[in-house]
Amino acid sequence: MPNKMTNEARIVPTRFTQIARQKPGMSREEAIQAGQSAVLEMEPEYLDWVDGLLRELWSAVELACQEDDFPNPHGEDAYGLSNQIRNLGATFDYEAVTHVADSFCELIHRLTEAKRNDQHAMRTHLNALRLVSTPNFKRDGGGELEPLMNALGQLVSHYPEPTGSVG
Amino acid sequence: MNVAELHINLAQVNFLVADEREGGRRVMQSILHGFGAVFIHESGSLQGTRDRLALGGIDVLICDYSLGNGQGPDFVRELRRSLSHPARYIPVLMTCGHLTARDVGRCRDSGANLVLTKPVSIQALYDRLVAIAHRPRPFVDHEVYAGPCRRFRAAGAPNQIERRMKNLTDARTEFRAGTMQAPNAMITSIGTQ
Numbered sequence: 135m136p137n138k139m140t141n142e143a144r145i146v147p148t149r150f151t152q153i154a155r156q157k158p159g160m161s162r163e164e165a166i167q168a169g170q171s172a173v174l175e176m177e178p179e180y181l182d183w184v185d186g187l188l189r190e191l192w193s194a195v196e197l198a199c200q201e202d203d204f205p206n207p208h209g210e211d212a213y214g215l216s217n218q219i220r221n222l223g224a225t226f227d228y229e230a231v232t233h234v235a236d237s238f239c240e241l242i243h244r245l246t247e248a249k250r251n252d253q254h255a256m257r258t259h260l261n262a263l264r265l266v267s268t269p270n271f272k273r274d275g276g277g278e279l280e281p282l283m284n285a286l287g288q289l290v291s292h293y294p295e296p297t298g299s300v301g
Numbered sequence: 302m303n304v305a306e307l308h309i310n311l312a313q314v315n316f317l318v319a320d321e322r323e324g325g326r327r328v329m330q331s332i333l334h335g336f337g338a339v340f341i342h343e344s345g346s347l348q349g350t351r352d353r354l355a356l357g358g359i360d361v362l363i364c365d366y367s368l369g370n371g372q373g374p375d376f377v378r379e380l381r382r383s384l385s386h387p388a389r390y391i392p393v394l395m396t397c398g399h400l401t402a403r404d405v406g407r408c409r410d411s412g413a414n415l416v417l418t419k420p421v422s423i424q425a426l427y428d429r430l431v432a433i434a435h436r437p438r439p440f441v442d443h444e445v446y447a448g449p450c451r452r453f454r455a456a457g458a459p460n461q462i463e464r465r466m467k468n469l470t471d472a473r474t475e476f477r478a479g480t481m482q483a484p485n486a487m488i489t490s491i492g493t494q
Contacts, residue, residue, distance in 0.1 A: 143439035143450050146390045150314060150360040154434035159310035160337050162427060169335035169423040176331055183324045217367075221398040221419035222324055232420055239399035296401070 173225060180226045184219060184267050191215040195260050204251035212256070213242040219263065230266035230275035230282075237286045238263060244293035255289040262286060307435045309427075311338040315358055318343045319350040319373075320365040320396070325419070329363060329396075332423055336430070347372060354380070357387040361430075366397035366408065373397075374411035381412035381447040390440060392433045396421065412448025414438070 160168070194215055198208035216238040223231030238259040245252055262282055266275060275282075316333055318341060320326045326343045333341050342359065344350040347369030353359065362380075366373040377393050380386060395413040397404065408416045415429045438449040 141443050143441040145437055146440045148360070148390055148392065148437070150392050151434055151437050153313045153360070154309045154311060154430070156310045156313070157308070159308035161308060162306075162431075165309075165336045165427055166423055168337070169332040169427065172331040172335035173328065173423065176327065179327070180324075217398045218322055218324065221322075222328065224420035225328055225422075236399060243399070243401065 177226055180222060180228075181269075183222065184228075184231070187215055187219050188264055188267060191219070191263070192260060195256050199251070199253040199256060202251065204249060205246040209242055209246065209251075213239060213246075216242065216259075216263075219267075227273050228267070228271065229273060230271045230279050231263070233279065233283055234259065234262050234266050234286065237283065237290055241286075241290045241293075244290060244296060247296040248293045250293065252289075252292075255292070258289060259286060307431050309336075309431050309434050311336050311430070313340075314338055315340040315360045316342065316363060317350065317353055317359045317361070318363045319347075319368055320363075321345055321368060322365075325365060325396070328421060332421065332426060335423075336427060347376060350376070354386070354388040359388055360391060361433075362388065362391055362393045364393055364395055364413070366395060366400070366404065371404075374407040374413070377411040377413050377448075394426075394429060394433075409451065410446060412446070414449045 191212060194208050194211040198204075198206060198212050201208065216235050220232050220235035220239060223229065223235065238256075241252075241255055241259055245255075265271070266279070266282070271279070311333070316338055318326050318329045318333075320329065320343075323345070326345065330341050330343065342353060344353055350362075350364070350368065354362065362377075364373050364377060368376060373395060377395065380388060380393070383389055393413045395408050395411065395416045396419055397408060397416060398419045400408075400418075414433050417425060417429060441448060441450050
């Protein structure tokens, strides 16, 4: 293996590329199905995690709303917790959780850039997140998700999209 | 051959899943087990990840962006630049949640093989592992970047990456034609390669 910077590009063999190509391997369909089954078994655990994260998020939002200055450390906590909830939802077929939590992250990101606090928008997002975390909203949440997301989108759009935001 | 037709055998592969969130680690571990992986190590901290990799024997690193308070990309960059590190060349998959444009640039320039957006899609994870196994990219050793070549052959990348490459190509064309409103540094560097 090369041990100095050479300013060039070359294929460097790794153990992974050698052993992962060995046969027999599962077919793509078998592997994906097994992966989905493994995730499905974790659903009760997922619901417990989300429940715990929502409790923490509720506290963080309440504390963030009490401060005049924004950004504040509680707002940053709320962003982190909302991001955690966002990152798990759709893997467990809770698409609505991911959509609402993503909107919450975007709201806090924009409030941070705008240095503004908006208790109403934050509490509305929190309530929406609690609503869609229930099994009734599993998958796409039926026809109720679209109007909900439109309403949340209006709250977010009060604040300009920061220059560095991913659209 | 299409990536979707290729198989991988993960039974002997040593994975290291580095994520500060227990939920993130558990989900990734379960999916990898489903794919047939047996040897899955985990780390919940940046220092723990650094220490485990230094021991050697890890074949694939799955590293979260938020590791060490958002230092995931810096850590991978450091790994790729450590000339004698035992894990310098191992495939690295970076996972990430809600990102800003600046964050996307950091992921791309870190030296990770591929980026996987959370929530993790089981299909996307499988296809990325297949792409890394069957379509290895040249390792670039340069003073400004060390890691797998950031330019993909059309057949070598998962669909989402192909689409992104098309967007970049379109953007570059606009930039050259002078019709782009706000050219950025990333597109300029691609245009000069």
